[in-house]
Amino acid sequence: MKGKIRVGLSILLTLGSGYVFADALNLTPGPLTFSTSVRIAPYPKVEKPVPAKEISTKHTPAPEEKVKELATQFASDQRVKGKLAFVVRDATTNKILYDKDGATPLTPASNTKVLTAVAALHTLGPHTTLPTRTMLSGSALYLVGGGDIFLGVDSKEAVRPVRERANINDLARQTAKSLKENGTTTITLKLDNTLFEGTPLNPNVATKNRNYMAPISAIAYRGGKAEHWGYEKDPAGVATNIFITALRNEGITVNPAPGEKTPANAKEIGRVESAPIQEIVDLVLTESDNSGAETLGHLIAVKTGNPPNFDGGAKATLKVLTKLGYPMVGVKLFDNSGLSEHNRITPNLLLAITSDVVTHKHPELESIGAGYAVSGVNGTLDLRIAGPEAGGRVRGKTGTLDEAVSLSGVVNTKSGHLIEFAIILDELKADDAQKLARNAEDDFLKKLATL
Incomplete structure (x- = not known):
């Protein structure tokens, strides 16, 4: 995969829902166009129109030892007062650069919506309307x-x-x-x-x-x-x-x-x-819209012949992801939004989904990339991981509950490395544990962005 990645996130310029990405890249005029301060990192740099299925990314392998060093620091960060599980992978080489309990199921909060997005796009179809x-x-x-x-x-x-x-x-x-x-x-x-x-x-x-x-x-x-x-x-x-x-x-x-x-x-x-469903999914992911996510869950249940309720939506979503071959050991869903504190998801599952979006393994999932919030720019990352060094370089799905914080997505680094990550922090019981854990998470990703 060196030199070229079939990038689902990048081909959004061909989709109606991809206007946000095109706008943010200064390719079209709009509210996200930047002429000063923060610019969204090219994802990837498109010199001229090319076929949507495959775009030359010109990404280079990430500095493995430096990534490991930063990940080790994050793993031992004293600000994390609960459980931490995360995985980091080089999208160019497909090599896992760091794995701390990636197979451990923890409370994912709104990263649950990533699973809902996969099931909705695969089952309902990206171009379906209601x-x-x-x-x-x-x-x-x-x-x-x-x-x-x-x-x-x-x-x-x-x-x-x-x-x-x-x-x-x-x-x-x-x-x-x-x-x-x-x-x-x-x-x-x-x-x-x-x-x-x-x-x-x-x-x-x-x-x-x-x-x-x-x-x-x-x-x-x-x-x-x-x-x-x-x-x-x-x-x-x-x-x-x-x-x-x-x-x-x-x-x-x-x-x-x-x-x-x-x-x-x-x-x-x-x-x-x-x-279209793909645009609804984008909204649900970018803004972390709980009502939209649960409605998608009910619609997935209707389409798959399950009871069209909360339980049916969660079970139908699990069945779809299992059928698609994702690592589901230990995964439990009780809703489609992530508001339930009973949900359990592994970083490995979130990373696998991000990888499939990046590599375009399942074409119907390509619009998930447009739904990832952009650091310092929009959605639930608009005020996070901002500034000239990291603003626009991290794209992902956030998650927040009283005792859980999560973030999964990609980092397009300053030197042109593409790094996939999935992070879940759980059992953050102290009064300030959630805030401190999120700060540690953001600092880690900021450092990755500068590589």
């Missing part, structure tokens, strides 16, 4: 949730973000037009929210962590987020009320009724589609 439909049966109109929790409303934005790609107002306009063409101006509206089942909040997530996600449903407005802070208690109800208002504004008299499953004889009269 429909929100209206179905008519007699005078009863059904609003049918298809798993899109990021519905939006009319906006002046030329390019609609993932959270508002499908427009409730568009659905209302389509529906009203069809109703009027059939001579109908009065309907009874029923919500069909039956795609998922079970409790809207995960019983395997501690009460203190449940505030970090919306109750899961098959339909929601802007991820179920409340107007100012937190999440709506009834995201499906909020989305339905917005639709009712929009439909009334189109001249339709709406009589709300209790929800139920759409009858088989109902006819579709309106439809809007979500952003």
